[in-house]
Structures are given as structure tokens and as C-alpha cells.
Amino acid sequence: xxxETEERPRKRRKKKSRFGYYLYAVVVLLLTVANITLAILxxxxxxxxxxxxxxxxxxxxxVAWVTEDPLTTNALYTLxxxxxxxxxxxxxLEDVKVSLGAxxxxxxxxxxxxxxxxxxxxxxxVYFDKDGLVMQILPEWQExxxxxxxxxxxxxKQFKVMKVKEEKLFSYIENITKTLRKNELxxxxxxxxxxxxxxxxxxxxxxxxxxxxxxxxxxxPGILGGLEGEAGTLHxxxxxxxxxxxxxxxxxxxxxxxxxxxxxx
Numbered sequence: 001x002x003x004e005t006e007e008r009p010r011k012r013r014k015k016k017s018r019f020g021y022y023l024y025a026v027v028v029l030l031l032t033v034a035n036i037t038l039a040i041l042x043x044x045x046x047x048x049x050x051x052x053x054x055x056x057x058x059x060x061x062x063v064a065w066v067t068e069d070p071l072t073t074n075a076l077y078t079l080x081x082x083x084x085x086x087x088x089x090x091x092x093l094e095d096v097k098v099s100l101g102a103x104x105x106x107x108x109x110x111x112x113x114x115x116x117x118x119x120x121x122x123x124x125x126v127y128f129d130k131d132g133l134v135m136q137i138l139p140e141w142q143e144x145x146x147x148x149x150x151x152x153x154x155x156x157k158q159f160k161v162m163k164v165k166e167e168k169l170f171s172y173i174e175n176i177t178k179t180l181r182k183n184e185l186x187x188x189x190x191x192x193x194x195x196x197x198x199x200x201x202x203x204x205x206x207x208x209x210x211x212x213x214x215x216x217x218x219x220x221p222g223i224l225g226g227l228e229g230e231a232g233t234l235h236x237x238x239x240x241x242x243x244x245x246x247x248x249x250x251x252x253x254x255x256x257x258x259x260x261x262x263x264x265x
Contacts, residue, residue, distance in 0.1 A: 175214070
């Protein structure tokens with residue numbers, strides 16, 4: 001009986017020492033995890049944001065947009081958000097790519113929407129994309145951008161869709177721009193006149209109408225070579241690969257005004 005009594009306290013002490021060991025191990029593990037987490041948070045705290053690809057917007061505007069979310073002070077969260085999460089981007093951006101240049105440095109590469117043409121509005125030039133979104137309003141015309149004359153602009157504000165009389169005009173202009181570029185043609189003027197998109201090459205006016213621009217413009221390089229030195233209107237409004245033929249209407253020469261000859265004495 002006495003031997004059994006001495007054995008019991010020894011077993012209780014053994015269980016107590018094991019519990020203390022486990023508790024110590026858990027505390028050490030938690031402290032280790034906390035230290036690692038703190039180190040990661042400190043290491044990935046965003047110290048610099050580099051922006052590339054801006055032409056119309058500024059680096060400051062892009063940084064302000066990225067940091068609207070207070071959690072983007074962490075580089076790992078920022079990387080996850082712009083690659084796997086959901087977010088809304090400014091209307092003037094086509095695409096955004098975010099990567100890390102270092103654990104504390106975020107790199108933002110933006111692709112802005114493409115300007116396809118511009119129009120004159122209240123003595124300023126309105127530059128817009130394929131959907132009519134106003135990208136810029138400038139006091140001067142940048143010659144590398146297609147200027148479309150005679151567009152009736154009702155209202156234009158930056159980063160808003162420009163209001164025009166003809167609803168499908170933007171799709172016409174997008175088609176014209178792409179097809180001219182494809183065929184390496186540079187008209188002297190482009191104008192929206194009498195419900196027709198017209199191209200001017202010297203003294204020749206090409207009336208394209210409202211459709212089949214790709215088919216019509218593809219024919220122009222061969223036709224214009226034969227009209228060198230001519231002045232008139234090339235009618236292609238109803239032309240198609242299987243439809244109407246193309247006709248050329250020469251401008252009538254203006255009759256010279258009579259000149260009074262002074263009488264001789």
C-alpha cells in the first residue's frame with residue numbers, strides 16, 4: 001500500500017511537466033509566427049510606386065488612384081488586388097499591370113485608351129477614342145492625329161463621351177482611321193459632309209458614304225495614281241465589291257470674269 005501511494009505523486013508530476021512543455025512550445029511558436037508576420041509587414045510596406053505608360057494622365061494621378069485603398073500600403077496586398085482581386089479603373093485606361101520591383105516597390109504599367117481622331121469645338125481641339133470618350137482638349141492641333149472637319153459637337157468634357165449629332169459617327173471614324181493606316185494613305189483633309197465621310201487628296205474629293213470603308217479605301221491607291229493633276233469628285237458612296245461602279249465627276253472650270261480694257265486715246 002505504501003509503495004502504491006508513493007507512485008501516484010510521481011505520475012502527477014510527470015503529467016504536469018509535459019503540460020508545461022507543450023504550453024512553452026505553443027508560446028514560442030506564436031511568438032515566432034508574430035515576429036515573422038511583423039517582419040513581412042515591415043519588409044513589404046510600400047515605400048515607392050513607379051508608374052510607366054502614361055501619356056495623357058500623370059504619374060501623380062495614377063498613384064493617387066492606386067492608393068485610394070488604404071490596404072495598398074502593403075505591396076503583397078497590392079499585387080494580389082491588381083492581379084487576382086477586383087477593382088474599378090479610370091475610364092481613360094485600357095489596361096493595368098502591377099508587379100513588384102522589390103518587396104517594398106510597386107511597379108504600375110498602364111495602357112491608356114488610344115486617340116483615333118480630333119474635332120474642332122469652341123476654338124479648341126477635342127481628342128477622342130473609338131467610343132467618343134474625350135481624352136484631351138487642347139488649344140492646338142497635333143498633326144499626327146486625324147482631324148475630322150465639320151463634326152457638329154454639342155458638348156465635350158474631358159473623360160466624358162463627346163455629344164455629337166450623328167450617333168454612329170465614332171464607329172465611322174474608327175473604321176476610316178484603321179483602314180487608312182492599313183493602306184498607308186494620308187489624305188490632306190477628312191470631312192463629314194452631307195451624311196458622307198469624305199477624303200481630300202489634293203483637288204480630288206473622295207466621297208465614301210457611310211459603309212464598306214475597308215473595301216472602298218483598298219481601291220484608292222490604284223485609282224488616285226490615275227487622277228494625278230485632276231480636280232473633281234470620286235463617287236464611291238454606293239460602291240462595293242459586287243455593286244455600283246466608281247465614277248469621277250470633274251469640277252467645271254470657272255469662266256473667267258470679263259476684264260475691262262481701258263480705251264486708248
